[in-house]
Amino acid sequence: MRHVKLFMDxxxxxxxxxxxxxxxxxxxAGTEKTPKWxxxxxxxELYFPSQVLNPLLLKAVQAGLDPHLHATGDRAVRDSLDxxxxxxxxxxxxxxxxxxxxxxxxxxxxxxxxxxxxxxxxMSFQWAQQAPSTxxxxxxxxxxxxxxxxxPSGSIARAGGRVAYGSDWPVDPLDEFLALKIGVxxxxxxxxxxxxxxxxxxxxxxxxxxxxxxxxxxxxxxxAEQLRLEQVVGSVEVGKFADLIVLDKNFMQVPEEELxxxxxLMTMVGGKVVWAKAPFVGQVAVIEQQK
Numbered sequence: 001m002r003h004v005k006l007f008m009d010x011x012x013x014x015x016x017x018x019x020x021x022x023x024x025x026x027x028x029a030g031t032e033k034t035p036k037w038x039x040x041x042x043x044x045e046l047y048f049p050s051q052v053l054n055p056l057l058l059k060a061v062q063a064g065l066d067p068h069l070h071a072t073g074d075r076a077v078r079d080s081l082d083x084x085x086x087x088x089x090x091x092x093x094x095x096x097x098x099x100x101x102x103x104x105x106x107x108x109x110x111x112x113x114x115x116x117x118x119x120x121x122x123m124s125f126q127w128a129q130q131a132p133s134t135x136x137x138x139x140x141x142x143x144x145x146x147x148x149x150x151x152p153s154g155s156i157a158r159a160g161g162r163v164a165y166g167s168d169w170p171v172d173p174l175d176e177f178l179a180l181k182i183g184v185x186x187x188x189x190x191x192x193x194x195x196x197x198x199x200x201x202x203x204x205x206x207x208x209x210x211x212x213x214x215x216x217x218x219x220x221x222x223x224a225e226q227l228r229l230e231q232v233v234g235s236v237e238v239g240k241f242a243d244l245i246v247l248d249k250n251f252m253q254v255p256e257e258e259l260x261x262x263x264x265l266m267t268m269v270g271g272k273v274v275w276a277k278a279p280f281v282g283q284v285a286v287i288e289q290q291k
Contacts, residue, residue, distance in 0.1 A: 002228065004065045006056070009076035010045055012104055012150075014137035019073030020046040022107060025141045037140050044073050053083040061087050061096045066228070068122075069098070074105040074146075081113045088117060099226050101166055102127075105142070106152050114161030120226045122166040123153040125179040125215070129188035130200035147205060153183065154208030163210070164222040176219060180251070181260035183215040189260045212252050212259075242271035246280065 010018025017025045021043050030036030048056065057067050069080040077100060084098045100114075101122040114121050127134065128151035139147045149155065157163050165183070167174055175194045182188060187203045188195030195201075210218070224234025232240050246266040249258065267275040 002064060002066055003068045004060050005068045005070065006053075007047055008053075008069050008071040008080055009047060009073050012044070012072045012138065012142065013133045014141040017042055017141055018045045019105065020044040020071075020076040020079070021073040021105065021146075022075045022078065026143050028140070035140070037143065043075065046076060046079060048079075048083075050079060050082065053079065054086045057083045057087050058090055061091060061094060066097045066099070069100050070102060071100050072102045072104045074107045074110070077103050077106050078110055081110055081117060081119065084117050084119055085113075097226060097228065099164070102168075103156070104151055105146055105149070106156065108149065108155070111152065111155050111159035111161065114156050115159060118162075120162045120164050120222065121153065121156045122164045122226065123151070123156075123183075123218070124166055124168045124172065125151075125153065125183035126168075126172055126175070126194070127151055128153065128186050128204050129182045129195060130202055130204055131188070131196045132200070134204065135200065149207055150205060151186075152207050154186075154210055157210060157214060158208055162222055162225070163214070163218050164226045165215070165219040166223075175260075177262045178260040180215045180219065181256070183210045183218070184212055184259055185209060185256050189257065192260055216251065242268055244268040 009020035012019030024039040026037040027040035028035045029038045071077045071080045099120040099122045173194045190201045221234035224230040245264045248263040266280040
């Protein structure tokens with residue numbers, strides 16, 4: 001185990017509003033029927049101030065650990081980047097691999113810093129769909145400008161940042177195909193029980209999406225690099241573990257609305273078939289014999 005996880009803040013979703021923001025959350029100064037959303041005093045909660053975070057990160061990296069920082073609000077993300085920048089200056093050339101996970105709200109001035117500081121943005125794509133937790137209330141508490149850049153995986157990638165997919169399981173269901181679909185379309189699938197039906201079927205916002213090739217890389221090689229496992233997993237290459245799956249549909253070719261409806265037909269771990277369904281059930285023995 002070579003990672004240490006730090007929670008920089010809470011969550012940006014209403015009504016909690018505990019994610020650390022650069023500017024205050026909005027509150028309703030009017031009535032329920034005639035709302036008037038104005039800035040309040042709450043900027044969320046920052047759990048590690050810089051005078052604690054900087055030496056903590058430095059000691060962790062000196063101990064050989066890679067920092068993994070939970071940061072949902074733009075202030076928590078900025079302070080996390082500042083802390084990583086501090087360590088980069090103190091330990092020039094140290095090959096530590098920091099990650100900031102979730103990064104649901106990032107100030108545009110910080111998009112390029114993920115690339116500049118070699119920080120992986122570990123994003124949970126399933127959060128970039130319309131849902132009661134993202135639309136109802138949260139959009140009002142954040143305001144139009146911040147909601148328009150919520151879940152900025154595409155913006156970070158366009159600025160040269162490395163994005164890796166993180167499931168956030170067991171908080172969220174383990175539904176990678178739906179998550180990858182949302183990474184490409186920024187919208188859910190009304191037919192999927194882990195989406196929220198026709199009412200929430202639209203696109204979350206206009207922030208850039210990732211391409212199909214990009215989302216596949218986030219869940220394979222980029223994730224392997226974050227975990228320092230790229231020499232053995234993450235891509236199909238000679239010398240790596242033959243950890244493979246065969247899919248029912250070609251992810252690169254199916255219509256966008258079907259991206260989350262794929263099925264695994266066969267699973268291979270370390271070159272050994274460990275699970276199969278039709279049409280591969282009867283071929284497992286043949287595959288093993290050919291090996």
